[in-house]
Amino acid sequence: MVSIKDIAKSLGVSTATVSKALNNKIGVSKEIRLRVLNKAKELGYITNNLARGMKTSKTFTIGVLISDITNPFFSEVILSMERVLYAKKYNLIICNVGENSEREREYLELLVSKKVDGIIAAPTADGQNMSVYRNLIRHGMKIVLFDRLISKIETDFVVIDNKAAIYDVVRYLAKMGHRKIGVIYGIESSYTGCERLKGFREAVKDLGLESHEEWIKSGYFMESESHKCALDILKEKERPTAMIATNDFTTLGIMRAAKEIGLKIPRDLSVIGFDDLEWMSIYSPPITTISQPTDVIGMSAATLLLDRIENNDTRRPRHVILKATLIERESVSKIQTRNV
Amino acid sequence: MVSIKDIAKSLGVSTATVSKALNNKIGVSKEIRLRVLNKAKELGYITNNLARGMKTSKTFTIGVLISDITNPFFSEVILSMERVLYAKKYNLIICNVGENSEREREYLELLVSKKVDGIIAAPTADGQNMSVYRNLIRHGMKIVLFDRLISKIETDFVVIDNKAAIYDVVRYLAKMGHRKIGVIYGIESSYTGCERLKGFREAVKDLGLESHEEWIKSGYFMESESHKCALDILKEKERPTAMIATNDFTTLGIMRAAKEIGLKIPRDLSVIGFDDLEWMSIYSPPITTISQPTDVIGMSAATLLLDRIENNDTRRPRHVILKATLIERESVSKIQTRNV
DNA sequence: TTGTAGGCGTTATCAA
DNA sequence: TTGATAACGCCTACAA
Numbered sequence: 001m002v003s004i005k006d007i008a009k010s011l012g013v014s015t016a017t018v019s020k021a022l023n024n025k026i027g028v029s030k031e032i033r034l035r036v037l038n039k040a041k042e043l044g045y046i047t048n049n050l051a052r053g054m055k056t057s058k059t060f061t062i063g064v065l066i067s068d069i070t071n072p073f074f075s076e077v078i079l080s081m082e083r084v085l086y087a088k089k090y091n092l093i094i095c096n097v098g099e100n101s102e103r104e105r106e107y108l109e110l111l112v113s114k115k116v117d118g119i120i121a122a123p124t125a126d127g128q129n130m131s132v133y134r135n136l137i138r139h140g141m142k143i144v145l146f147d148r149l150i151s152k153i154e155t156d157f158v159v160i161d162n163k164a165a166i167y168d169v170v171r172y173l174a175k176m177g178h179r180k181i182g183v184i185y186g187i188e189s190s191y192t193g194c195e196r197l198k199g200f201r202e203a204v205k206d207l208g209l210e211s212h213e214e215w216i217k218s219g220y221f222m223e224s225e226s227h228k229c230a231l232d233i234l235k236e237k238e239r240p241t242a243m244i245a246t247n248d249f250t251t252l253g254i255m256r257a258a259k260e261i262g263l264k265i266p267r268d269l270s271v272i273g274f275d276d277l278e279w280m281s282i283y284s285p286p287i288t289t290i291s292q293p294t295d296v297i298g299m300s301a302a303t304l305l306l307d308r309i310e311n312n313d314t315r316r317p318r319h320v321i322l323k324a325t326l327i328e329r330e331s332v333s334k335i336q337t338r339n340v
Numbered sequence: 341m342v343s344i345k346d347i348a349k350s351l352g353v354s355t356a357t358v359s360k361a362l363n364n365k366i367g368v369s370k371e372i373r374l375r376v377l378n379k380a381k382e383l384g385y386i387t388n389n390l391a392r393g394m395k396t397s398k399t400f401t402i403g404v405l406i407s408d409i410t411n412p413f414f415s416e417v418i419l420s421m422e423r424v425l426y427a428k429k430y431n432l433i434i435c436n437v438g439e440n441s442e443r444e445r446e447y448l449e450l451l452v453s454k455k456v457d458g459i460i461a462a463p464t465a466d467g468q469n470m471s472v473y474r475n476l477i478r479h480g481m482k483i484v485l486f487d488r489l490i491s492k493i494e495t496d497f498v499v500i501d502n503k504a505a506i507y508d509v510v511r512y513l514a515k516m517g518h519r520k521i522g523v524i525y526g527i528e529s530s531y532t533g534c535e536r537l538k539g540f541r542e543a544v545k546d547l548g549l550e551s552h553e554e555w556i557k558s559g560y561f562m563e564s565e566s567h568k569c570a571l572d573i574l575k576e577k578e579r580p581t582a583m584i585a586t587n588d589f590t591t592l593g594i595m596r597a598a599k600e601i602g603l604k605i606p607r608d609l610s611v612i613g614f615d616d617l618e619w620m621s622i623y624s625p626p627i628t629t630i631s632q633p634t635d636v637i638g639m640s641a642a643t644l645l646l647d648r649i650e651n652n653d654t655r656r657p658r659h660v661i662l663k664a665t666l667i668e669r670e671s672v673s674k675i676q677t678r679n680v
Numbered sequence: 681t682t683g684t685a686g687g688c689g690t691t692a693t694c695a696a
Numbered sequence: 697t698t699g700a701t702a703a704c705g706c707c708t709a710c711a712a
Contacts, residue, residue: 014699049453051689053390054704079410094434113389185553255622279619282595330402354683391705394688
């Protein structure tokens with residue numbers, strides 16, 4: 001590999017000069033700068049970012065910690081982050097940790113050892129590594145949390161108003177005449193799981209809908225588990241007229257269960273999905289769903305982090321709270337309310 | 341940040357000793373090793389991988405270059421790669437380059453400057469950076485290609501037999517009585533696009549099926565474009581009885597077009613999708629589709645690369661060619677053949 | 681077994 | 697404007 005030393009030698013100048021020329025710093029004559037630049041190209045010089053990182057303690061690398069890249073929600077968010085970060089020459093190290101907090105801890109340490117300039121993370125559900133995050137922050141690591149939160153951590157984050165999202169959906173269903181509503185929620189210990197469930201319970205209570213604990217089950221944000229739960233709920237004699245999903249895997253699980261039992265949507269069962277995936281709009285019927293603004297989430301998180309890094313912004317934590325929107329399609333039926 | 345110097349000082353030993361102790365090298369007494377390890381933990385020491393990388397010229401980082409993480413095919417492959425790489429302590433830098441070869445070049449250079457130990461790439465369709473890849477390889481960079489190929493590059497790769505996959509599908513359709521088959525293919529200049537198209541043409545010819553150039557259109561691997569093409573094809577008075585998709589976006593495009601025109605699947609139109617996404621099995625009707633072994637692809641690519649890196653294996657390039665499988669569901673109808 | 685010292689490729693400081 | 701030199705933190709001969 002060719003280094004600035006090689007350029008310096010072959011030009012008979014010092015490495016200091018070469019460095020200045022290459023980095024567009026002042027203190028080099030136009031002529032020499034040009035000769036350096038040409039020689040660099042000629043020799044095929046490529047900066048060694050390890051060495052540069054050692055001196056400048058800046059690596060232009062951002063760690064991104066998520067549970068699963070295979071989940072379209074995360075992959076869309078990441079694409080959006082990359083768009084803004086790439087424009088500023090930053091790279092992403094992606095860490096899939098599943099729901100494994102041990103792995104989360106390991107990856108976090110790895111990111112530190114690689115001297116990333118910052119971390120964007122959707123922490124694991126159990127919040128096991130709260131102290132790790134806190135420690136990192138105390139040591140000056142810039143961290144932006146998204147999707148999931150760890151309470152009592154003083155740092156920037158961007159989330160959607162999960163409670164309101166589900167609350168609104170229940171209200172929408174009530175407006176459509178539904179009084180028996182079931183939900184497959186996620187991991188109760190997780191921020192999103194908990195908030196979404198809360199929104200459901202509150203709405204059911206506020207709106208005076210029928211309340212059946214057996215219609216509220218945890219699918220652990222997984223398709224298989226959600227499928228099982230949905231089956232349990234829908235096979236009962238007295239079953240809800242509408243089901244709400246709380247992430248894209250639970251949507252799939254509910255749909256599969258309905259199909260297996262032979263429930264026609266929306267005639268026999270209304271369904272509200274979560275996240276707006278492309279297939280939902282071409283499904284028969286097209287699925288009404290809750291849509292998270294993945295692009296805004298990714299952009300916001302990246303922008304917040306960039307701000308901290310580049311402007312060494314050290315003001316108090318900023319919180320971005322986004323709204324999810326209901327995309328009305330045709331998987332919800334209108335129910336004639338009999339007189340109450 | 342605490343360094344081995346700090347540990348050395350606070351223990352009254354040399355940095356060399358600390359380094360040896362930390363890295364489980366011989367030449368340190370049990371007692372000192374223990375004290376070093378304890379002190380390291382106490383001080384919260386974390387290796388600086390930049391510094392280590394400079395010395396050892398090994399970063400335990402792998403660059404992964406793909407067109408779009410949002411495409412489930414890629415995200416699944418990446419998850420699979422990560423599984424094997426993480427076990428060996430390697431990290432992934434993910435680079436989304438779209439179909440932008442300029443960006444591909446920039447990212448490639450960035451990866452070099454970050455001193456990655458190797459690169460796994462699905463090159464852009466136009467093959468514009470052939471010489472860049474070749475140069476990299478010549479300079480000793482370990483590269484494994486997947487999904488797409490650049491011909492005449494001497495390096496490891498893993499692909500599926502694209503031609504055979506589509507050929508088999510056409511044969512399957514013919515067996516089901518179809519003689520009028522259309523296809524939305526991808527980017528003609530890309531390896532996958534070209535091979536899949538070839539497979540189609542050959543099969544149509546070999547099997548003596550009806551050949552209509554207007555039923556063969558490029559959707560550029562995009563939903564919107566595929567949708568438009570499908571619309572064009574299906575709106576004609578004389579339209580095919582079956583359509584074949586050549587990636588997951590084209591599947592979506594065909595489905596949307598069929599839905600808009602009011603073609604019932606499989607009664608009015610048979611459809612064969614590409615890639616086996618979860619929604620396909622719960623669709624009505626469940627979609628018959630060509631499934632790529634994403635996990636094997638990812639695993640193979642990662643393993644090939646690891647082999648080159650860790651064993652400094654320098655034998656001739658190895659090629660892994662996998663088979664795609666047809667998953668038969670219910671989106672293809674049987675057509676009564678009138679006597680020929 | 682332990683320690684000294686040099687160097688990986690940069691950048692930054694300061695003197696010429 | 698230019699260059700010599702000292703770091704950055706680690707590893708590794710080699711010497712003690």
